[in-house]
Amino acid sequence: MAVYWRSVPDRPHRFIPGVPAMIKIGYSALFAMLMAVAVCSADQPPGFQTLEIGDAAPDFTLPGIDGRDWSLDDFSDGKILVVYFTSNHCPVCHAHDPRFMKLVREVEGRGVAVVAINPNSGDGLRPDELGYSKYDDSFEDMKPYAEEHGFTFPYLYDGETQVTAKRYGCLATPHVFVFDQQRKLRYKGRLDNSRYPDPATVESREARDAVLALLEGQPVPVAVTKPFGCSTKWREKIASVEEDQQRWETADVSLAQIDADGLSKLVKNPTDKYRLFNVWSTTCQPCIEEFPGLMQISRRMGLRNFELITISTDLPKNQDRVRAFLSAQRAVLPPRLKPSLEAEGREGNNYLFTDPDIDALIAALDPEWEGPEPHTVLVAPGGDIVFRHTGKMEASELLDTLLKIMSNTYLP
Template structure:
């Protein structure tokens, strides 16, 4: 059984049981038999879509999904399986992104290279092979409120008269593996309607990432204030200490970056590293920086780290404490550079910056010499650590 990342479940993923106080003003609840609310939303194909554009379907599936959500990453491929299964049988499909970027913290984006902006919907849809309109509701979220979208994914199935016949989850499994699915309520509903039969289970509770309402901007701003005021620390380390960190007897991926304030590519690269570190703040991931500045220039190193917010995500503090550590930033003190190379990565030729990703157990799974772009690094991490919340 894979481990569930509990922090993500607590902060991002919900079984749609949030307290009423978490809901925005105007949120409605559709009941079975209610008419499908109308909408007019922009699609990634460059045109606006309304409910009337789907009049020709015997069945209409309204699928609320999003680019950032790890549960959507697990469910979207299974949803595409359903779409392909009913192709040519008169089923119309529309996907809607209900989320506002104003309601997303940076660390909620740690499972995707995309955010929930309209611009990122196009590459996300291409990656997942969407063959239906993908619409953006994040500007006003009026449609999400009319439909009562509590989370992504959240499914609504309407009959030929566009009355609601099913709402809830795609299926019963939160896992990415299709073999874990035991009941397929959305599929059952669609097939029943196509066969002229009653929907066997008309209502289930959606499980996914809570809808990112614009009202959550207060929480996002508070998170930004905490991040900007977070303490940035710097400890000294020698070759033996570094070698112990590389052994990585933890359940975290460790990204080591060797740099200095006198290295122009290092300075240019560094802000992207700290943004990635913050983005991955809910995951089992740690950025460890190793400065090769002279010990006498410690104050300059601290100032640079602080200016670039090389802070430790709050979730990692207990982990460091259990290891007897107080920082994720280090000033290398041994005079022999060969000792640094031997301790970190014997394949490293010596130029800076140098970046190494070490998996739990100490295996180097990625190395890069020279500057690495933020997007490229994020691709590497997501490929290694996966884009679903099960690690």
């Protein structure tokens, strides 16, 4: 590794007798640079390397969702090889995958071999990093994800060892690598310049330009760009995921009383968050069965503009029973929500309704609700009800509904 330094203008150098001038002048800069390199290196796991333009494609043997193992030699017939690192959970991948599929269709029959690789370890993600997807990055979820997105090429799993991701230098998903017929790297970086799903937001398509240039025997216009997306979830991160789990298991659970007026103010929702209200009680069996799924969703959506607000209709004298149930279910407030709740003068999102008249609850929350529990209402910023459901709802169905309304990608 070469280390370069330069002196800073208008800053006098302190000369120490017996020490060569170059060392005296450059010592501080050299130390700072070495520290910066150490910090940068610490961000990547052992064995990580960076492929440079002209480097050979590293070999691999990885399991595919079709039940067989694939290696680099399986793609030897292609004039060009495109290695597309993607993942099931990432909102940028959700935006890019359809455009990548369009590129694949455009060059179909022209000798372009394509392979997609999921580099992530499912154990390396916190639950709140899955808030833009109904899938996680496990091998089991790769097949339904690929089917939903219409993948027509092998989709391989590297999350068990991540050796391939390290050899290719996969920094994020998505990350594109394009190799020529001799399997020398000719392009690496992003698919295009937009993180949004709307194709109209795309101004440059560097990966496509590279593939078309190689097909036409022309130099690649731009050989290197910086990938933008979700950082590769290395297995070395598992310890921090376990720490997050420990914090969640030991966090305090709050319960406050609320009346119809207080609930009405929450429903008006003058925030930028979607508010999911769930009315329940400890004497309602469907409510009890539904509740764990609601907790999973609350935690999963913890990094998004979203909050779950639970409204118990248990009698106020049974407050201890409600609190014990909430604690057992880990009805914990996601950390990201604490500042916004403090600004509103609230301590938590679990409430016990205190008015004797349940009609007041119905009027404050959802006048169209006929009364049975559980009842779930999604309120958009500004107070409009955009979804309602009476009765038990499976967590997967509710999550799918939320993602359709709130989007599974970044939006302008």
